[in-house]
Amino acid sequence: MDRNDVLILEALQKDSSRSIADLAELAGVSASACHRRIKALEASGVITGYAAQIDPHALGLKLQAFVEITLTSQSREAMERFERAVADFDEILDCHLMAGQADYLLRVAAKDLEQYDHIHRDCLAALPGVSAMRSAFAIRRIKRWRGYPVAG
Incomplete structure (x- = not known):
């Protein structure tokens, strides 16, 4: 480049x-x-697609939750099963395999705590092989992601 x-x-x-x-x-x-x-x-795969940036508040999604997931097993099969299940839930916006205490970090958006409770019960609790789940809620966004640094 x-x-x-x-x-x-x-x-x-x-x-x-x-x-x-x-x-x-x-x-x-x-x-x-x-x-x-x-x-x-x-x-070459540098540009992988195009998308609009949407304000979640404009859609009524006022709650952002970050959920740490620990699995009962870190075997390849357990991780692949978990990752396939995550892909089936549109409520899970992002999923990252992590190094450190948690195995995965998920990001979820909801209108309010009541909707998050439904997502927690119907989606997150249905994920296979989960031994622990810890949720943290964003109070407000300080910096919006604007893209990767490409210069340098």
Whole structure:
């Protein structure tokens, strides 16, 4: 990746709806060269997709919970079974395999504690092989994720 690719990636992470012409001007290349660069970044797997950033509060999702999961076993089979089950629940927004005390860290959004209780009972409690679950609730977001640092 060269400096132009970095400029394109930074701009797309901030606003993926920018036109090719805008991106080309920003990077100092022609529109056709910019289009080729974007297609090459997609083909190489650097760009994996495009999405809108949605304010969860606008959807009524005022509660963000981070749930630490510890499994009864860390065998490959137990972990694969757990990971397949996580993929079946849209209520689980993110799932990360962790190093440290917990095996996994999940992120869940809910309208309120009552809805989180339903998610906890109907979704999280249904996950296979869980020996412990600890929930922590975000009070407020301090910094919004704006993309990966691509320069440097």
